[in-house]
Amino acid sequence: ERASPDAPTVGQVRLARETAAAGLAETRRFIRELTPPLLDEQSIGGALRRLAADSWDRPGLAVDVRAADAIALPMDVQSALLRVAQGAMANVLAHAHATHATVTLSSSDADVRLVIADDGVGFTPEQSMTAPDGASFGLRAIRERVEQFGGSFEVRSAPGEGAQLTVTLPKGDHE
Numbered sequence: 001e002r003a004s005p006d007a008p009t010v011g012q013v014r015l016a017r018e019t020a021a022a023g024l025a026e027t028r029r030f031i032r033e034l035t036p037p038l039l040d041e042q043s044i045g046g047a048l049r050r051l052a053a054d055s056w057d058r059p060g061l062a063v064d065v066r067a068a069d070a071i072a073l074p075m076d077v078q079s080a081l082l083r084v085a086q087g088a089m090a091n092v093l094a095h096a097h098a099t100h101a102t103v104t105l106s107s108s109d110a111d112v113r114l115v116i117a118d119d120g121v122g123f124t125p126e127q128s129m130t131a132p133d134g135a136s137f138g139l140r141a142i143r144e145r146v147e148q149f150g151g152s153f154e155v156r157s158a159p160g161e162g163a164q165l166t167v168t169l170p171k172g173d174h175e
Contacts (some may be wrong), residue, residue, distance in 0.1 A: 043077045
């Protein structure tokens with residue numbers, strides 16, 4: 001571009017440079033969004049409560065978070081649970097037409113359980129999980145994340161009956 005500013009292809013070179021810069025900015029934004037919000041400064045319970053207040057707060061939807069602050073988990077497990085909660089609540093916000101949702105995090109000696117339930121319109125889980133590409137990306141992504149950690153994933157729902165997603169992950173370090 002600098003070497004031949006009058007070349008007939010300088011417009012294409014500028015477009016390529018601008019496209020590359022925009023792609024880099026978008027990639028950096030994606031990476032920033034993948035970083036768990038304040039998990040190093042808060043417990044997983046605190047991070048879930050903050051997400052409920054900052055991201056899931058919508059008119060007509062009440063979200064209750066039930067999570068103890070004293071659950072000690074490796075950072076990778078906390079991050080996975082946070083991402084699962086974000087994905088599940090994105091589905092609630094986009095599809096459920098719910099008035100109430102509950103995010104519950106509980107712990108035993110060996111594992112941690114995350115349950116997200118709503119009183120929305122419900123759906124047929126079997127059809128959703130086998131829908132054509134893109135139709136149920138959120139649930140598939142959650143299932144794949146849970147499987148990477150050796151956990152279990154269950155969705156209970158029926159049309160008109162709301163939905164409940166239950167994820168159980170072992171507490172062990174997976175890094």
